[in-house]
Amino acid sequence: MEKLANNLQIKNMLQSCHNSMYSFQIAILIILLSTSNLVLGQAVNNLHGNPLANTISPPASLLSEYVHIPSETGNEKEAADFMIQQCRNRGLSIEQITYKKGSYNFAASLYPLSQHKPNIIFLNHLDVVPAGNPENWQHPPYEGFIEDGKVWGRGSLDMKGPAIIQLFAIERFVQLAKNTDLPYNVTLLCVSGEETGGAKGSALVAENFKNIFSPAVVIGEGGSGIEKMSFLPKGKIFFGISITEKRPIWLRISCELHSAGHASIVGNNYANMHLIKGLYKLGKLRHPINMTNEAKLMFRGTGKIMGGLKGGTIKHINWIIFKPFLNHYVHKNPELESVLCNTLTVSNLGYAEASPNQNAQKATALIDCRLLPGTSPKEMIDFITQKVNDTLLHISIVQEGPEQFTTLPEFFFNKIAKAIHHSFTDAEVVPILFPASNDNSYYRATGCPVYGFNPMIMSPLQIKSIHNNNEYIELNKIDKGIEVLETFLRSVLILPDPTLSSTIMHQQ
Numbered sequence: 001m002e003k004l005a006n007n008l009q010i011k012n013m014l015q016s017c018h019n020s021m022y023s024f025q026i027a028i029l030i031i032l033l034s035t036s037n038l039v040l041g042q043a044v045n046n047l048h049g050n051p052l053a054n055t056i057s058p059p060a061s062l063l064s065e066y067v068h069i070p071s072e073t074g075n076e077k078e079a080a081d082f083m084i085q086q087c088r089n090r091g092l093s094i095e096q097i098t099y100k101k102g103s104y105n106f107a108a109s110l111y112p113l114s115q116h117k118p119n120i121i122f123l124n125h126l127d128v129v130p131a132g133n134p135e136n137w138q139h140p141p142y143e144g145f146i147e148d149g150k151v152w153g154r155g156s157l158d159m160k161g162p163a164i165i166q167l168f169a170i171e172r173f174v175q176l177a178k179n180t181d182l183p184y185n186v187t188l189l190c191v192s193g194e195e196t197g198g199a200k201g202s203a204l205v206a207e208n209f210k211n212i213f214s215p216a217v218v219i220g221e222g223g224s225g226i227e228k229m230s231f232l233p234k235g236k237i238f239f240g241i242s243i244t245e246k247r248p249i250w251l252r253i254s255c256e257l258h259s260a261g262h263a264s265i266v267g268n269n270y271a272n273m274h275l276i277k278g279l280y281k282l283g284k285l286r287h288p289i290n291m292t293n294e295a296k297l298m299f300r301g302t303g304k305i306m307g308g309l310k311g312g313t314i315k316h317i318n319w320i321i322f323k324p325f326l327n328h329y330v331h332k333n334p335e336l337e338s339v340l341c342n343t344l345t346v347s348n349l350g351y352a353e354a355s356p357n358q359n360a361q362k363a364t365a366l367i368d369c370r371l372l373p374g375t376s377p378k379e380m381i382d383f384i385t386q387k388v389n390d391t392l393l394h395i396s397i398v399q400e401g402p403e404q405f406t407t408l409p410e411f412f413f414n415k416i417a418k419a420i421h422h423s424f425t426d427a428e429v430v431p432i433l434f435p436a437s438n439d440n441s442y443y444r445a446t447g448c449p450v451y452g453f454n455p456m457i458m459s460p461l462q463i464k465s466i467h468n469n470n471e472y473i474e475l476n477k478i479d480k481g482i483e484v485l486e487t488f489l490r491s492v493l494i495l496p497d498p499t500l501s502s503t504i505m506h507q508q
């Protein structure tokens with residue numbers, strides 16, 4: 001009887017877990033979409049309000065100007081010159097890290113970097129993804145059009161808007177820094193080439209990062225607030241701060257086999273067929289679920305704010321009794337899979353332009369892999385080699401992202417969380433594993449704490465607009481974002497006890 005009751009209880013828990021997981025998966029989807037490279041369907045916005053010409057704030061009008069400069073990756077110079085001028089006008093000290101074609105990276109700080117004060121660094125990128133066909137845009141992508149309480153255009157949200165928010169938050173401390181010896185420097189770090197992997201941007205800046213920047217913390221792209229999550233009590237807002245990201249690794253899988261040239265007499269043993277069979281095996285394989293410490297932290301944080309039985313289930317999702325459920329459920333949900341498994345996508349199959357009657361002697365495919373913290377590229381390649389099980393298939397690395405590290409929530413995480421609570425009283429802040437990749441990893445690799453955090457609540461429609469046509473940011477979100485960052489800076493720059501040094505504060 002007791003066993004039956006237990007079984008029933010587990011069944012109920014699993015059922016409630018199933019429902020909660022569904023909501024949770026939406027949260028992950030929304031977070032994931034916020035940096036996805038996918039071009040999604042056109043965002044629909046038929047609202048036509050009055051132009052807000054008289055009520056446009058200085059940050060919004062500066063953003064409009066900034067959006068007006070097309071700075072697709074590789075063409076960042078004009079945007080960099082513009083931002084340097086803006087920072088200089090506001091009394092910040094400018095230091096160019098590299099300043100040449102395709103690689104414009106500079107710092108704008110309260111104090112010169114040469115003073116080596118422990119430094120709070122706000123990271124943003126100058127480049128944007130291409131705008132595509134302007135005809136698909138409600139307003140031309142590089143107009144910086146302001147309408148319906150929004151700044152429209154390529155980069156308004158990713159990431160020129162957040163960069164302007166960072167700049168205006170820092171500006172509020174310029175006078176104070178002039179008159180006071182603040183415990184920290186604050187830097188706006190603008191880099192090139194983020195959208196194509198950061199080789200000419202953050203990879204270079206991170207090289208001598210500790211010596212040049214004396215970093216205390218880096219705050220870059222990543223999580224944000226999401227409203228109306230069905231798993232949260234009504235009115236609560238889910239705020240994710242990313243503490244790690246997945247590591248990208250791009251592979252080439254190829255087969256070179258000298259068989260008959262004429263396609264009519266080849267048989268079954270030829271390069272393309274080997275590749276097809278190998279890829280078929282890869283397409284069918286299930287990646288093992290890996291409940292990393294980072295995922296546990298994320299589930300625990302989410303379970304805690306959900307409360308009750310559902311919350312308890314999510315909190316302890318790594319328990320052995322939930323394993324069958326996880327096995328069953330995770331592989332049916334790409335969003336959950338992206339947090340709990342390494343993933344692999346055959347992203348490109350080569351050369352469709354060839355002559356159909358000519359049997360190719362070499363076949364090649366490109367594979368995009370995303371690795372969880374703790375998995376090395378070698379482990380992934382060994383895993384694929386073993387599953388493909390064909391000595392004629394050769395696997396090589398095309399490009400790999402830097403090794404992933406995790407920032408365990410510390411002093412600055414708590415300060416950011418408090419600042420979020422101050423502006424959004426109903427927010428619940430959770431450390432998250434970010435399933436996409438961005439520049440943050442370069443700085444985490446230097447041993448410095450790094451958080452991915454965009455100080456605003458994003459609607460699903462707005463998230464869809466990233467890397468898509470009709471990208472926008474709301475004017476009120478710009479103001480609120482500045483408020484959050486200002487509160488955060490105030491809480492760390494203005495010491496509650498002036499006898500406390502910044503080093504001691506770090507240990508709190």
Ligand SMILES: [Zn+2]
Binds near residue numbers: 125158159194
């Ligand atoms: Zn971005």
